[in-house]
Amino acid sequence: MYMKHATDTTSEIAGDVVDAGTEAMSRRTFITGSAAVLAAVAAGIPLRNARSGEPRTEARYYEKLEHEEVRCLLCPKECRIGDRERGYCGVRENDHGTYYTLVYGEPCALHLDPIEKKPFFHVIPGTSAFSLATVGCNMECKFCQNWQISQSRPEQVETRHIEPDRIVEQASSLHAPSIAYTYGEPTVFIEYMMDIAARARARGIRNVVVTSGYINRKPLLDLCALVDAIKVDLKAFEESYYRDVCSSELRPVLDTITTIREQGVWLEIVYLMVPTLNDDPAKIREMARWLRAHAGADVPVHFSRFFPQYRMKNLPPTPVSSLERAYDICREEGLQFVYVGNVPRHEMENTYCPSCEEIIIHRQGYRVLSLDVIGGKCRFCGAPIPGIWQEG
């Protein structure tokens, strides 16, 4: 078999052990689910060129250099790429001085997911998001749960060519009120994402993005103009962690968070807590203070439980007590919407009104058991609740 654990793409959160009741899609139902248009990862089959023979699409963010070299301007890595070489993400290739995306129109995963799985907790709760991904990522997190697609190259994973119009049609036919760009790292398929997003918006379908936030300002601004909500995986609040565990940098991600907020796009933060590596209470407090100052007290923050994955199998799952401690720290620092994720039936996965402290969204895994936000306000006290809510 080429790829083991081929169905991990259903899980947005490391480990994915959430008891999500009847709406939950287990890892093993990914391939057979009714909305699983394409089960992507090439398990046990010969590899093939994933580009379906379709014309390649020129990348949008790069500059040409001497001697047929290019510099990619999509993410802060800004790879300098020789002829016939690819960038760090593995999905953008220089061909004689013209830079191409190899994943435009080439999703490797399509699925209908509860939006809570992303997780978005303040974006039309209880609805489904038509979710898609291509291969490739501009980071390499040692705990990546979807490494089979994020760390692969286009020719190594089975795909099917689907134009943006067709994606929107499928989402519409499934009555999905949103399209989620998720599973891997949408930044690396930004051209495809933006073309879908523009068409979806015209059809009244919302666009939500799940990203690590490692992207340059210009493409981020272009993206913000087209999407409704962005969830940023804030991996840690230390540069050394980003460098050693994720082959990346913290500073640009913080800039992304600030920019998203400035642009008025709905923002949620997920923090995967890895035992001994990014669970220092002092750092959590520092992060909470930064978030309050730069993203606002009302930004939802999800502390997610780590399970051993990929190249980080030497650590145990996060103790629930560590997540609860982080929750307490953030609440002490004034953050209003803090959640514990990947812990089935934990009371901290509910949304509490910051004014009257009643449960206004009662969750169990990915299921919404009750929703008491009416017209963007708490049903019990009328306090405004930030987020994107269903009209009426």
Add this chain to the structure above:
Amino acid sequence: MKKRFTRREVLVALAGGILGGRAGPLIAGSLPARSNRVISARLRLHTGFDREIAGTLLDRAVARLTGCDDPADAWRSLFSPTDHVSIKVNCLGGSGMSTGAPLVLAVVERLERCGITRNRIIVWDRLGRELKEAGYPLAAGGSDLQVYGTDETGYGGEILENGAVGSLFSRILTERCNKIINMPVLKDHGICGMTFALKNYFGAIHNPNKYHLNRCNPYIGDLNAMPVIRERETLIVGDLSRIQADGGPSFKSAWIVPYGGLIAGRDPVAVDAVALKILEQSRERIGRPGLREKGLFPDYVEAAARTGAGNLEGMEHVELVV
């Protein structure tokens, strides 16, 4: 064996002199130490590089490498009739600058003389498309020489790790051979300075794009130190018929330097140290700045010695000019 060419043998460098005497210490690994003698062989007059000439250079180099008088004995000291041998070529440079068929076919001939049937010899790279573009007709199955890419077999299902590297490996490497002949071409590289024997294994893993940071250091060393490679790599025969002295790794005709030679060795670090010296000489010949001046000196070569991928201490470079 009757000598067809006059020759001049020069003992060029000893004890890490290739890298300015800054050779790293030998790291004792779990694998037995391997000779770090390197033979570079070239034609006195560069009048073409066909299969016969390549074979002659090859026999002289491998005999000298193994210390055998008879080339046939030299090859038999490395390969036996029951071996399954994969030949890792480098075809990224297309028809202009890939491992040349004359040298590859000369190697295949000598493996056959060791009693290895043609269908137990695989010439491979990442993609069949790249092999075809470089002039290798694809052939998978049957009784003839096997030529195909990893896209034919896929990668193994388990991530193998060492240091900074964690990758899936081509099944050609892990499942279809017990010995590898590494056959790179010598090229300038716009990210790490040089690509030759050590870097050629980037074509054996599923995620080479992740390992170009910091001029590929320490990734190249960590990759080459892995037992999956070290246990199989039996011989390195680098094609130096031409050198891409600048503008690499893709083919750029303006900076091709004819060289008319090859490099043979068993230690990839020592081999790359010699290749680096030749690359620098080639750059100087066409008026290009040295790699250090260009800011692309391949530090990964010396660093690889510290990972156990090879050994520069006491290395020997013998230059044959025939």
